[in-house]
Amino acid sequence: MNIQALTRFIEEYFIFISLLLLVAFFSLSTDHFFSLPTLTTIMNQLPALTVVTIGMTLVLISGGIDLSVGAIVALSGGVIGAAIAQFGLSLPLAIIFGMTAGLLAGFLNGWLSSYGKLPAFIVTLGMLESARGLAYMTTNSQTVYIGSSIQQLAQPIAFIGVSVSLLVALLLVIASHFALTRTVFGRYVIAIGTNETAAKMSGIDTKPYILAVLALSGLLAGIGGVMNAAYLGSADPNAGLGLELAAIAAAVIGGTSLLGGRGSIIGAFIGVLIISVLQNGLAQLGVSEPSKRLITGAVIIIAVLIDRWRTKE
Amino acid sequence: MTKPAEQETARIEIKSLSKSFATPVLKDVNLSISKGSIHGLVGENGAGKSTLINIINGLLPMDSGELFLDGHRYRVSKMRDAMRAGLSLAAQELSLIENLSIAENISLKSFPKGIVLLDYASIKQRSEELQKLVGLTEVEPHTLVNKLSLAQKQLVELAKALSANARLLILDEPTAALTGPQADQLHRIIRERAHQGTSVIYVSHRLDDVLAVCDTVSVLRNGVIVHTGPSNTLTSQMLIKHMSGNSLLTHEHDKERAVGKPCLIVKKLTTADLPNPIDLTCHQGEILGIAGLAGAGRSELLEAIFALTDKTSGEVSVITPNACNTIETPQQAVKLGVGFLAEDRKTQGIFAGHTIAMNTTIAKLNRVSNRWGKLSDLVEKLQVDGLIKSLNVKCDSADQTIDKLSGGNQQKLLIGRWIHAEAKILLLDEPTRGVDVSAKFSIHEQLRELRDSGATMLVVSSELEELTALCDRIIVLSNRKHVASFKRGNWSHDDILAAAFSEYTNEKIANEKITNEK
Numbered sequence: 013m014n015i016q017a018l019t020r021f022i023e024e025y026f027i028f029i030s031l032l033l034l035v036a037f038f039s040l041s042t043d044h045f046f047s048l049p050t051l052t053t054i055m056n057q058l059p060a061l062t063v064v065t066i067g068m069t070l071v072l073i074s075g076g077i078d079l080s081v082g083a084i085v086a087l088s089g090g091v092i093g094a095a096i097a098q099f100g101l102s103l104p105l106a107i108i109f110g111m112t113a114g115l116l117a118g119f120l121n122g123w124l125s126s127y128g129k130l131p132a133f134i135v136t137l138g139m140l141e142s143a144r145g146l147a148y149m150t151t152n153s154q155t156v157y158i159g160s161s162i163q164q165l166a167q168p169i170a171f172i173g174v175s176v177s178l179l180v181a182l183l184l185v186i187a188s189h190f191a192l193t194r195t196v197f198g199r200y201v202i203a204i205g206t207n208e209t210a211a212k213m214s215g216i217d218t219k220p221y222i223l224a225v226l227a228l229s230g231l232l233a234g235i236g237g238v239m240n241a242a243y244l245g246s247a248d249p250n251a252g253l254g255l256e257l258a259a260i261a262a263a264v265i266g267g268t269s270l271l272g273g274r275g276s277i278i279g280a281f282i283g284v285l286i287i288s289v290l291q292n293g294l295a296q297l298g299v300s301e302p303s304k305r306l307i308t309g310a311v312i313i314i315a316v317l318i319d320r321w322r323t324k325e
Numbered sequence: 326m327t328k329p330a331e332q333e334t335a336r337i338e339i340k341s342l343s344k345s346f347a348t349p350v351l352k353d354v355n356l357s358i359s360k361g362s363i364h365g366l367v368g369e370n371g372a373g374k375s376t377l378i379n380i381i382n383g384l385l386p387m388d389s390g391e392l393f394l395d396g397h398r399y400r401v402s403k404m405r406d407a408m409r410a411g412l413s414l415a416a417q418e419l420s421l422i423e424n425l426s427i428a429e430n431i432s433l434k435s436f437p438k439g440i441v442l443l444d445y446a447s448i449k450q451r452s453e454e455l456q457k458l459v460g461l462t463e464v465e466p467h468t469l470v471n472k473l474s475l476a477q478k479q480l481v482e483l484a485k486a487l488s489a490n491a492r493l494l495i496l497d498e499p500t501a502a503l504t505g506p507q508a509d510q511l512h513r514i515i516r517e518r519a520h521q522g523t524s525v526i527y528v529s530h531r532l533d534d535v536l537a538v539c540d541t542v543s544v545l546r547n548g549v550i551v552h553t554g555p556s557n558t559l560t561s562q563m564l565i566k567h568m569s570g571n572s573l574l575t576h577e578h579d580k581e582r583a584v585g586k587p588c589l590i591v592k593k594l595t596t597a598d599l600p601n602p603i604d605l606t607c608h609q610g611e612i613l614g615i616a617g618l619a620g621a622g623r624s625e626l627l628e629a630i631f632a633l634t635d636k637t638s639g640e641v642s643v644i645t646p647n648a649c650n651t652i653e654t655p656q657q658a659v660k661l662g663v664g665f666l667a668e669d670r671k672t673q674g675i676f677a678g679h680t681i682a683m684n685t686t687i688a689k690l691n692r693v694s695n696r697w698g699k700l701s702d703l704v705e706k707l708q709v710d711g712l713i714k715s716l717n718v719k720c721d722s723a724d725q726t727i728d729k730l731s732g733g734n735q736q737k738l739l740i741g742r743w744i745h746a747e748a749k750i751l752l753l754d755e756p757t758r759g760v761d762v763s764a765k766f767s768i769h770e771q772l773r774e775l776r777d778s779g780a781t782m783l784v785v786s787s788e789l790e791e792l793t794a795l796c797d798r799i800i801v802l803s804n805r806k807h808v809a810s811f812k813r814g815n816w817s818h819d820d821i822l823a824a825a826f827s828e829y830t831n832e833k834i835a836n837e838k839i840t841n842e843k
Contacts, residue, residue, distance in 0.1 A: 196690045196698040203687055206676040213633070213667055213674075214688040214742070215659025274678055 023322055027266060027282045027315075034286060038293030045296050054288045056166060059177035059239040060085065061258060062284050066188045067118075067229030068259040069280040073192070074225045075205035075272030076132035080121060080139035081233040081259060085252030087143045088114045088237025090150030093247025096158055103161050110241070111234040117143055118230015122223035132226065140256070147249045156247040165242035177239040184232070189277040201225055206273030261308075262287055265315040286311070334396035336360045336524035337493055342380065342390030344548075348762060350376045351548045354390070358493075358541075363515060363525040365539035365556065367532065369568050369822065370619050370787035372545040374528050375417075378497055381526075382407045382414050394492070408434060413491030417498040417528075419482045421470045428452035428466035431485045455484040460510045475502040483511060487518070494518065495526045500534055501620060512538045530618050531829045532561035546570050565826060569818035581813050582797055585609030587644055588781050589663075589750050591630060594639035598625040601806045602639060607750070612772065612782045614796035616789060618825050622805035623785040624668055627752045630783070631658050631665045643750065659688060661750075664743030666736075668754040668785075674739045675727050682709045682723040685738055688746035712741040717767055733764025740771060750781045757791060769795060789821060804828035 022029060039046035064081045071078045088110040095106035121139050125132040165176045172179070192198035203211045204218050211218055233252075240251050260270075266283035268275030290311060294304045335357040344351040351373045358364045368374050379385040381392065383401035392399040394410055401407050407414070414420075421430050432448045452466035461480040470478060479502040486494060494515070500508040515525055515538060529535050535542055536556045543553040544567040552567045591605040599622050607613050615623045628634050630641050632652050641652045643661040652658045658665070667673035676684050682705050686693050693705040709723040716737045720730055727735060736756065743751055756772070757765040772782060772795060786792050792799050793816065800810040801824040809824035 194700050196694050196700060199683065199687070199690055199700065202679070202683075203676055206679060207672070209673050210667075210676060211687075212655055213631075213665050215656050215746075216687075217654075217656045273676070 026318070026322060027279055027286070031282055031286050031289065034289050034293065038289065038296065042293065042296040045293055050292055050296065052168075054292055055175070055178055056243055057288055058284065059166075059175070059181040060236040060243070060252075061255065061262065061288070062181040062281060063184055063232045063239065064236040064252075064255055065259040065262045065280050065284050066184055066277055067232035068256070069263040069266070069268050069275050069277055070188065070192065070201065070225050071132070071229045072260070072263055072268050072270060073205045073272060073275040074201045074222060075208065076125065076222065076226065077136065077260075077270075078118075078121065078132065078226060078229045078233075079136040079256050080117065080143055081229060081236070082252035082255035082257075083140045083143035083147065084114045084117050084230055084233035085237040085240055085255055086147035086249055087117065087150070088234040089241040089247040089251050090147040090156070090249060092162070092238065092241050093156030093158055094150045097156050107162075107238050110238050111231060114234015114237060115227060115231040118227040118233070119223070121230060122226030125226060126219040126222040132222075136226075144249075147251075151247050151249040153249055155249070158241060158246050160245065162238075162242045163245045165239070177242055180235070181239070184235075185277060185281050192277055197221070197224075202273060204272075258287060261312045264319075265312060267319055283315075333359060335393070336362070336395060337381070337399075338393040339377075339381075340391040340393070342377075342392070343388050344373075344376055344380060344385065345388060346759070349548055351380075351387075354545075354548070354550055356543060356550060356553070358524050358526065360395075360524055361519050361522045362541060363519050363527055363539045365535040365542035366526055366528045366545065367530075367535055367542060367564055367568065368545035369789070372568070373548040374545055375497070376548075377545070378414070378495055378526070378528065381495065382412060408489070411489075411492035412495065413486045413489040413493070414495045415482050415486035415497065415499055417501065419478055421478055421481060421485070423471040424469065426467045426469055427456065427461075427464065427473075427481050427484075430470055430481055431455055431488050433485070434489065451488065452484075455488055456480075458487065458514060459484045460507060476504065476507065479503060480507070487514065491523060493524045493526070495528075497528045498530065498620075499527070500529060500531060508534065530620075530826065532564050532826060533830050535564075536561065544568055561826070561830075562823075565819060565822050569822050582610075584611040584797060585779065589630075589783075590642050590644065592640050592642070594626075594629055594641060595637045596625065596629045596634050597637060598622060598634065599629060599805050603807050605800070605807075607781045607783060609749075609781055610776055610779050611798065612776050612784060612796045614792035614799040615783060615785045615802060616792055616799050616821055616825060617802035618829075619787065621802040621825065623802055624754050625805070626802065627665065627754050627783060627785055631655055631663065631752055633665075659746065659748075662746075662748050663750045663752065664688065664746060664748030666739055666743070666751065666753045666756055668758065670732065670735055670739065670759070675735055677728050678726060680724050681713070681718075681720060681727050681730075681738060682706060684727045685709050685712060685723075685742050685745055688742050688748075692745065692747075708745065712738075712745060716741050716744075716771060731761070731764070733760035733768070736760050736764070737768060737771070740768065744775070749779070751775070751783070753782055753784045755786055756784060757786075757788075765791075789818060793818075801825050 044050060064085065068078055068081060091113045092106045092110040095101040095109050096103065117139055121136050124130050124135045168175050192201065200216055200221050203216060204221055208218055241247055262283035263275060263280045264270065265286055266276060266279030268280060287308065290308060291304065294307060337358050339354055339356040342351055342354045343349065354377065366374055376385060380387045383403045383406050386402065392401065399410055428448045431452050449466045456462055456466065459480045461477060461484065464473065464477065470481060473481065483499055499511060503511065519525055527535060527539055536559060539556045541553060542556050542559055542564065543550050544564060546568055551570065585608050587606045588609050589607040591603060593602040593604060595602050603626060615626060617623050625634065629636060632654050642649050643652060643663060650661055652661060652663065676687065686705055686709065690700065693708060694700045706723050713720060713723060718734045718737050720734065727738065757768050760768065776782060784792065784795060797813050798810060799816060799821065801808050801821055803825050806828050808827050811821065
């Protein structure tokens with residue numbers, strides 16, 4: 013392999029290499045990072061952020077933004093909690109209700125920002141407040157205990173060693189990566205995010221796609237709510253606080269442009285891994301919470317700088 | 326001073342100024358305007374008027390040449406230099422900030438400052454004076470510009486230009502949106518200013534106005550000043566002759582060609598921008614040109630046909646052997662086999678940062694996907710490679726990003742997008758804008774081939790030579806009205822140009838305002 017090919021390889025897989033370097037760094041500098049308990053902790057935290065980031069990435073690529081995902085995670089959890097604790101519904105039915113709540117909120121976001129011609133930023137900012145309010149209402153502002161049945165979803169399955177939640181999240185990563193890169197739907201979403209005028213002039217009806225992407229983001233946040241509730245075993249009205257920002261950060265680290273038209277689901281997933289590894293690794297190093305946040309913030313900005321430098325040429 | 330003392334130094338002197346983009350736009354232009362003189366500048370679209378004005382105002386760098394203001398060397402690299410030197414421009418594309426008030430816009434260049442805050446009282450006073458001067462008294466100085474009509478905005482632009490008390494006032498189409506009396510008032514002000522010693526460059530399509538208000542008129546043709554003379558020795562017919570240069574528009578295939586059945590019918594179409602009903606019938610295998618001056622409504626007509634703008638009345642129908650469908654949305658238009666090549670490639674055409682393949686197949690993805698919507702890279706690559714070859718696009722592969730290609734190659738691919746979409750009717754707005762000469766010929770060749778295969782085209786171009794080289798028929802729009810149509814072999818540059826100018830005479834404009842106000 014000559015030097016040129018090596019540079020191209022590094023450029024192509026830059027974020028993946030960064031992730032490996034990060035893992036290597038923490039493994040060497042701490043005693044317990046490369047161990048089963050740490051791995052389990054990371055794997056438990058992953059699913060919710062991953063599915064929410066998938067939705068966020070799609071919305072960002074379409075040229076929009078979804079600030080309401082964190083609140084929808086709490087709302088979905090709250091609906092599940094209420095369905096089980098107050099109405100005595102079965103778990104599968106409760107989960108369906110939780111996901112439906114997310115889908116409806118996302119659909120409303122999408123409808124207002126496409127057919128209602130309102131900016132996605134404002135619409136989803138409003139939804140952030142409203143969904144959070146609804147989450148408090150469904151839980152009576154308290155953490156609602158759901159029970160061990162839902163926690164099964166977060167427990168590793170025998171032989172595979174991976175939880176149902178994580179399995180579902182990984183499948184969704186693959187499916188949405190396929191949808192974005194290999195289908196007409198994905199191609200249209202990219203086209204609209206790159207140049208909406210040119211998309212319209214190419215005969216694309218842009219509104220249904222803008223609606224679909226935000227509805228999808230709501231549904232994925234609803235699924236994220238299920239995963240979060242499974243992880244906690246309860247419905248927490250404060251769940252998912254600031255999750256929208258973590259999702260945007262993961263997407264951006266993974267090479268997604270906030271201006272729309274450019275991004276990758278796999279990249280965003282690696283972004284999620286980088287954030288999780290960073291959080292846990294820094295904790296193991298004994299870094300204080302304030303310093304952790306400082307470093308995470310710096311990493312996001314550095315990632316964007318490097319990305320711009322890479323794509324500029 | 327090398328000049329003899331008795332010869333007065335000119336206010337502005339332009340010495341052998343040249344400028345080219347892909348092709349030369351201004352060639353060795355020499356122009357001298359004396360103090361207190363009003364100098365008219367006329368020419369066809371693309372003759373170089375705007376480029377000349379932009380260079381004088383520091384908006385474009387010149388390639389070579391020298392400028393002198395009152396005998397001193399004048400160097401300009403940005404708009405601020407021009408302002409400091411005492412130039413003031415009222416631009417055709419109004420330079421107002423929509424969210425600020427009239428008063429703030431007028432004072433934007435030089436805010437009178439209080440100790441810390443802006444001195445709003447004097448801003449308001451200045452605005453009132455200038456509004457009175459230009460006859461814009463029906464609105465208060467604090468009115469936001471976005472609340473004003475186009476004519477009112479134009480008056481604000483003029484007030485802003487007049488506020489500077491400039492040595493040299495440059496007015497680009499100052500009366501485009503004004504009524505007769507408003508224009509008359511403007512002309513009175515200009516004469517007054519000229520009397521006080523200000524020099525004026527006056528650019529306009531309205532030849533009557535130019536002849537009435539200017540002392541001297543220069544005619545630009547293809548970047549060369551072909552005539553300069555006192556306005557009282559000129560008539561508008563003479564100006565048109567100078568602009569066209571009696572150029573011969575004969576081409577090899579000058580005979581009328583046979584065309585097929587009607588396939589696109591425009592009936593009594595009007596929009597907010599095109600108040601006068603337009604009727605058109607296009608046939609299979611026909612190239613129909615749309616000529617007219619900038620702002621005559623050419624692009625607006627194409628956009629209305631493609632349903633990008635809302636119709637106020639009339640209809641557009643596409644006729645196929647089996648059916649006759651009207652176009653109500655751009656999506657329908659594309660489904661009915663109509664394609665649109667927009668004027669601005671960057672903002673309306675290409676998907677920047679994406680591959681040639683993605684850019685080419687976007688208008689008809691079902692040709693490269695199965696019925697479940699799964700794309701096939703292989704099919705896409707085969708189809709795009711075929712197009713790259715037949716359109717002679719210079720690129721490495723279909724996976725290359727489109728940004729790296731030259732303008733001409735990008736334009737070929739955008740035409741390729743509609744070939745890929747199997748469009749039968751193409752609406753082309755300035756199909757060779759900003760491409761080099763060889764790409765231009767190759768695009769023309771491609772369009773002729775498409776025509777021979779039965780496609781129909783509507784072409785808007787600012788270059789009359791392009792239209793006469795391509796078209797079977799040319800219609801002329803003047804001031805948003807369909808005023809004439811010519812068949813191949815029956816046209817001359819003079820006739821087309823005269824038709825293009827025909828609705829800009831004062832008499833016609835006065836009549837129009839009366840009917841509009843009724």
